[in-house]
Amino acid sequence: MAEIVLTHLVKKYGDGFPAVNDVSLDIADGEFMILVGPSGCGKSTLLRMVVGLEDITSGDLLINGNRVNDLAPRDRNLSMVFQNYALYPHLTVFENIAFPLRLAKGKHTEAQVREKVTQAAGMLELTEHLERKPSNLSGGQRQRVAMGRAIVRDADAFLFDEPLSNLDAKLRGQMRTEISRMQRRLGVTTIYVTHDQIEAMTLGDRVAVLKKGVLQQCASPRELYDQPVNLFVAGFIGSPPMNFLPARVGDGTLSLPFGDVPVGTDLVEKVAGKDVVIVGLRPEHIKDASLGDVTGGARFNATVDVTEWLGNEQYAYIPFEPDPSVQALLEELDRDLDGEGMRTQMVVNLDARSRLREGDDAAFAFDPASMHVFDPETGACLTRDEDLAAQIAREAEEDRRNSLERAKAREAATA
Amino acid sequence: MALRDDVKGTGTYSLIAIPIMIWTIIPLLWTLALSLKSTDALASADANILGNFWPRQVSWENYQLIFTGGASELFLPALRNSIVVCLSATVISVVLATFCAYAIARLQFPGKRMILTTALGVSFFPVIAMVTPLFDVWRNIGLFDTIPGLIIPYLSLTLPLSIWILAAFFQQIPWEMEQAAQVDGATTWQAFRKVIVPLAAPGVFTTGIITFFTAWNDFVFAISLTSDRARTVPAALAFFTGASQFEQPTGGIMAAAVVVTIPVVILVLIFQRRIVAGLTSGAVKG
Numbered sequence: 296m297a298e299i300v301l302t303h304l305v306k307k308y309g310d311g312f313p314a315v316n317d318v319s320l321d322i323a324d325g326e327f328m329i330l331v332g333p334s335g336c337g338k339s340t341l342l343r344m345v346v347g348l349e350d351i352t353s354g355d356l357l358i359n360g361n362r363v364n365d366l367a368p369r370d371r372n373l374s375m376v377f378q379n380y381a382l383y384p385h386l387t388v389f390e391n392i393a394f395p396l397r398l399a400k401g402k403h404t405e406a407q408v409r410e411k412v413t414q415a416a417g418m419l420e421l422t423e424h425l426e427r428k429p430s431n432l433s434g435g436q437r438q439r440v441a442m443g444r445a446i447v448r449d450a451d452a453f454l455f456d457e458p459l460s461n462l463d464a465k466l467r468g469q470m471r472t473e474i475s476r477m478q479r480r481l482g483v484t485t486i487y488v489t490h491d492q493i494e495a496m497t498l499g500d501r502v503a504v505l506k507k508g509v510l511q512q513c514a515s516p517r518e519l520y521d522q523p524v525n526l527f528v529a530g531f532i533g534s535p536p537m538n539f540l541p542a543r544v545g546d547g548t549l550s551l552p553f554g555d556v557p558v559g560t561d562l563v564e565k566v567a568g569k570d571v572v573i574v575g576l577r578p579e580h581i582k583d584a585s586l587g588d589v590t591g592g593a594r595f596n597a598t599v600d601v602t603e604w605l606g607n608e609q610y611a612y613i614p615f616e617p618d619p620s621v622q623a624l625l626e627e628l629d630r631d632l633d634g635e636g637m638r639t640q641m642v643v644n645l646d647a648r649s650r651l652r653e654g655d656d657a658a659f660a661f662d663p664a665s666m667h668v669f670d671p672e673t674g675a676c677l678t679r680d681e682d683l684a685a686q687i688a689r690e691a692e693e694d695r696r697n698s699l700e701r702a703k704a705r706e707a708a709t710a
Numbered sequence: 711m712a713l714r715d716d717v718k719g720t721g722t723y724s725l726i727a728i729p730i731m732i733w734t735i736i737p738l739l740w741t742l743a744l745s746l747k748s749t750d751a752l753a754s755a756d757a758n759i760l761g762n763f764w765p766r767q768v769s770w771e772n773y774q775l776i777f778t779g780g781a782s783e784l785f786l787p788a789l790r791n792s793i794v795v796c797l798s799a800t801v802i803s804v805v806l807a808t809f810c811a812y813a814i815a816r817l818q819f820p821g822k823r824m825i826l827t828t829a830l831g832v833s834f835f836p837v838i839a840m841v842t843p844l845f846d847v848w849r850n851i852g853l854f855d856t857i858p859g860l861i862i863p864y865l866s867l868t869l870p871l872s873i874w875i876l877a878a879f880f881q882q883i884p885w886e887m888e889q890a891a892q893v894d895g896a897t898t899w900q901a902f903r904k905v906i907v908p909l910a911a912p913g914v915f916t917t918g919i920i921t922f923f924t925a926w927n928d929f930v931f932a933i934s935l936t937s938d939r940a941r942t943v944p945a946a947l948a949f950f951t952g953a954s955q956f957e958q959p960t961g962g963i964m965a966a967a968v969v970v971t972i973p974v975v976i977l978v979l980i981f982q983r984r985i986v987a988g989l990t991s992g993a994v995k996g
Contacts (some may be wrong), residue, residue, distance in 0.1 A: 348889050368892040380891035385908040394904075395894040444894065 297359050297451035297484050298324045298347065299363030304354035306340050308510075314340045316508040317354070322452075322493040323483045325699050327475075329499035333531070333633040337508035338488045339456055345376050345486060346454050358451060359662040369398075373449035378457040380441040382429040391426040392416065392443040399448075415447040420475065435466045435474045439473075448478065459494065463474060471497060492532055496520070502696045504528050506631060513686070522684040526674040529575050529667055530632050535610060538641045538669070539625055541618035549574060549668075552615040553595035556663050564589055566668060566679045570675070571620050575667035578610070578644035584658035592662045599655050602648070604659065611643040611651055621671050628674075738971070745772050745964035752960055758977040772965035779961050781950055788946035790961045792970070795857055795942055796925040803872055803921040804914060806865070811876030812902065816888075826877070829870035837867070847933055855937040862926040863935070872917035879913030880906065915981050926974065943970045 299322040315337040322328045330338040330427075345356060346404070347368035351356045356364050360575075363371050374395070382391050390397075391414055392573040396408045400702050403411070418420050419439040428606075429437055435438040438458060445453055477497055478485050489495055495502045496516040502528070512524045512652040523529035529537050542549040549556050551574060554562045566572050603610040615637045617625060625639065643659065651657050668677045742762070744752070748769035750758035758765050760848060776785040814822055817904075845854070853859035862986035883906060891901035907914065949968055950959040 346893055348892070367897075368889070369895040369897065373893065375890070377890055379884065379886055381884065381886040383887065383905055385911075394891075398900060398904075444890075448895070481905045501732075511931040616732050694868075 298322065299452060299486070300355075300357040300360075300675075301341075301345070302355045304341065304344060304356065304358070305352045306337070306344055306349060307352045313352075315344065318510045319354075320351050320510070320513060320607075322484060322486065324484055326695065327478050327485045327487065327498060327500045328504060329487050329489060329495045329502040331492060331502055331531070332505035333631065334490060335507070336505040338490075338505050338685040340508075341487045341505070342375075342454055342456055342486060346373050347371050359397075362486040371456055372451045372510060373457065374452075375454040376438075376441045376444035376445050376458045380437045380461075381431075381442055382437055382444075384429050386425050387428055388416075388440050389433070389445075389637050390442055390706070391429065392447050392496055394444060395448040411447050411580060412443075415443045418446070424428070424480075427701075434468065438462060438470060442474070442477070446481065446483075450483070452486065453478070455487040457489055458487075459489075460491070461480045463524050469496075474481075474498065475587055479698060480706060482699055482702060498638075500691065502516060504531055508573060515688060517691060521687065523667065523680050524679060525576075525674055526573065526575070526628055526669045526676075527631060529619045529669070529676065530628055533577060533693070535578050535642045536632070536652075537643065538578050539622045539628070540576060540615070540641065541625075541671075542572050542668075543676040544572060546567050549596070549666075552617075553613075553659075554593070554596050556593045556666070558663060558666075562668065562678065569670070571618060571671055573621060573624070573669040573671050575669060575676075576641075576658050576661065577665065578642040579640075580659045581643045581659050583645050583649040584660040585588065586646060586649060587704040588646070591664070592660050594658060594660045596656060596658050597641075599651055599653060599657055601653055602645075602651060606647065608647055609645045609649065609651075610655075611645055612640045613643065614638055614640045624671055624674075716898060732867050740824060741964050741967050743973075744960060745968045749961060772961035773825060773969075773989075775881075775962045776966050778967070781959070781966075784946050784949055785943070785966055787805070788943045789969070791857065791936075791940055791941040792926065792944075795860045795864070795940075796922050797965070798857070799861045799868070799919050800922045800924045802861065803865050803868045806916045807869055807872035807876050807917055808907065810875050812880055812906065814873070814877045815880035829873050832866065833870040837930050840932055844931075845934055854935060855940050857940050859935050860925075860931060860942065861938060863931045864921070864928065867928075868924050870922040875912050875920075876910065876918050879910045883909050905983075919977060919981060922977065923974065925996075926970070 297319075300307050301320040301322075304315055305319045306494055307313050318341060320328070323449050330341055332338050340349055344351050347363075347366060350522060351364050355362055358371065358373075383394065386394065392412045392415055393408050396411060407413075413422070413427075416425055417622065419442060421436070421439055421443060424432060424436060424440075429440060432440065438461075449521070459476070461468050462470060471494060474487075478498075487494075487498060496519075499516055501515055502515055502519055504511045506520065506527050512519060512528045514522075515695060519528060526539070530539065540551050540553075545549075545555065546593045547563055549558055549572065565667070584594055597613045599611045600614050601612045603612075639695075645651065666678065670676065670677055743764050746768045747758070747765040748767070748771055751765045751767070751769065755762040757767070776782050800872070808921045813819070813956065814826060840863070848854040848859050853862070878880045886907065887905050888901045892898070896904065927944065927946040928942075933948060936942070938944060945962050948968070950962050
C-alpha cells in the first residue's frame with residue numbers, strides 16, 4: 296500500500312531532449328492511475344522512472360513520503376508487468392510466479408512460497424498450467440503469468456506498461472475487466488500506461504494525459520470527457536473523436552461551416568475580441584432531426600458522405616471546408632494525435648433507427664450548450680466550467696472510495 | 711504444401727549426404743580396425759577380411775599395451791595430463807568469456823570495439839608463429855613443462871571465438887528479461903546468474919565444447935612446450951616406440967587414438983540437445 300508522489304519530474308536524454316518535462320502527479324493509496332497519450336509522449340519513460348529503470352534527471356519521486364530517486368529497482372518494492380511479458384522461458388509457470396519470492400531469501404519458507412503462488416494462480420485461473428513452460432502458453436495465459444508474478448509479492452504498487460497491446464481485441468476486453476477486478480480486490484496503488492483511450496477511460500480512477508512529455512490534464516475519465524482543459528485532451532479522449540469546427544465570431548452567434556448558432560451571453564463574453572474560435576462537438580451530441588428526439592436547439596442541413604451502421608449505432612461522415620485561418624492549427628493537432636492528416640470531416644454518431652444513407656441531404660440538430668469552444672491560439676478550452684469540474688472530481692473520488700470499501704467488505708466476508 | 715516441399719527436398723539431400731558421411735567416417739573406422747589388429751595381422755593381408763580392412767580375429771593386445779603393457783608409462787600420465795589441462799582450460803575460458811561477452815553485450819564502456827577487434831586479431835596469428843617465442847619465455851619464467859604452461863596458450867586460442875559467440879547470444883536475450891528480474895528484486899549479479907546465464911546456456915555449452923576440443927586435440931603447443939611431466943596424449947603418441955626400431959607402433963597409436971576419441975564422442979552426445987538454440991522462444995511475444 297503506498298502513496299506515490301511525483302514532483303516536477305524531468306527526464307532528459309543525452310541530446311538534451313526532454314522526454315518527460317516537469318510532470319507532477321499525486322497518486323493516492325489504492326488509486327488506479329492511467330498514463331495515456333499518443334506514441335512518443337513519454338508515458339512509458341515516466342513509468343520506467345517510477346520503477347527505477349530510467350534515471351531521473353531532476354525532480355523528486357516519493358513513495359510513502361520517502362524520496363526514492365536513487366534507489367535501485369529492487370529496493371523500491373514495486374512490481375511491474377511488461378508489454379512483452381518478459382517471462383523467464385527456462386522456468387515453469389510456477390517458478391516464474393515464485394521468482395520474486397525466491398529472491399527475497401529467507402523471508403518465505405517453501406510452504407509459504409507454495410501457498411502464495413497457488414493463491415495467485417487461483418486468482419488468475421492458472422492453476423492447471425503451473426507446470427508448463429511459458430513457450431507453451433497462449434498470449435492471454437502469458438499475460439496472466441506476468442500478472443501473477445506481479446501480485447504474488449506484497450508490492451507497494453503495481454505498474455503496467457501497455458500490458459494488453461499484444462492481445463487481440465476480444466481478449467483485451469476480457470483482460471481489461473480482469474485487471475480492474477483484481478485491482479479493486481487487492482486495493483493496491485496502480486499505475487497503468489496505455490495509448491488506448493478506451494483502456495484509459497474504463498480502468499482509471501484518474502487519467503493523466505501526456506503530450507510530448509508534458510502533462511496536459513489529470514482528472515477522472517468523466518471530467519476529461521465533459522470538461523477537457525484544451526484541444527489536445529478533447530481530441531484524444533472519446534471514440535470516435537470530437538469534431539473540431541472552425542467558427543467565426545459574430546454578433547451573439549458563432550458561424551459554423553454548416554450554419555449560425557446563437558450563443559448565450561456568458562459565452563459571448565468569453566469569445567469577445569476573437570475573430571475565429573474552434574468549436575468542439577462530440578459525435579453523439581448531434582442528432583438526426585427527422586427522428587424528432589430533439590426539440591429546439593441548433594439545426595442545420597448537410598449532405599452525408601458515408602455512413603457506417605454498427606447495429607447499436609451508426610456513424611455518418613460529413614465533409615466540410617475548414618477555415619484557412621485555423622487549418623494549420625487543426626492539421627498540427629491531428630499530427631499530435633497520431634492522425635494521418637486526412638480530409639476534414641465531421642463524424643456524427645446517430646441512433647441505429649436513423650435511416651440516413653450516403654448522399655442523403657439530412658437535417659441535424661444539436662444542443663448549443665454541448666459545444667466546447669477553444670481558443671485557437673492557446674488551444675485552451677473557453678467553456679470549461681471549473682465548478683462543475685471540481686464537483687465531478689469530488690464525485691469520482693467518492694465513487695473510488697466507496698468501491699474500494701465495498702471490495703474490502705466483500706473480501707472480508709469471503710475470507 | 712510445406713510438407714510436400716520437405717519430402718521433395720529429402721531425397722536430394724540424402725543423395726548428397728551419403729557420400730559425405732562415408733568420406734568422413736572411413737578414417738575413423740580405419741583407426742578402429744587398426745587398433746583391433748594384432749601385430750601379425752598388421753603385417754599380413756591374409757589375416758584380414760574386406761581387403762585388408764577388418765581383422766579376422768579381433769585382438770585386444772594394443773589396448774593391453776597402452777593400459778598395462780610397455781606403453782602405459784607413457785600413455786596413462788599423458789591421459790591424466792590431457793584431462794586436467796582440458797577441463798581447466800574449458801572452465802576458465804567459459805567463465806572469462808561469459809563475463810567478457812556480457813559486458814560487451816550489455817554495458818557501454820570506452821574501448822568496447824577495440825576489445826572485440828583485438829580478440830579477433832589475436833586469432834589471426836598462426837599458432838606455429840607463437841610457439842618459438844613462447845618456448846623461450848616459458849623456459850625463462852619456469853612455465854615450461856607445467857600444466858599452467860599449457861592452459862594459458864589454450865585460453866588465448868579459444869577466448870576470442872568464445873567471446874564472439876557468447877556476445878552474440880547475450881545480444882539476443884531481450885533487455886526486458888533482466889529489467890523484469892531487477893524489478894522482481896534481483897541484484898545485477900542475481901539477474902545475470904538466474905536469468906541471463908540459463909538463457910545463454912546453448913552458447914555457454916557451445917563455447918565450452920569448442921574450448922575442450924581445441925585443447926584436447928592440440929599437438930603443436932603440446933609437443934613444443936612440454937617434456938615428461940606435462941605431456942598430453944597427442945604429444946605422447948609421437949613418443950610411442952615399437953618392439954624394435956624397425957617396427958612401427960601402429961597398433962598402439964591407433965588404440966590410444968580410439969581411447970582419446972571416446973570422451974569427445976560422449977561430450978557431443980550429451981550436449982547436442984543443449985546446443986540447440988531457440989531456448990528463448992516464448993520469453994516475449996511470439
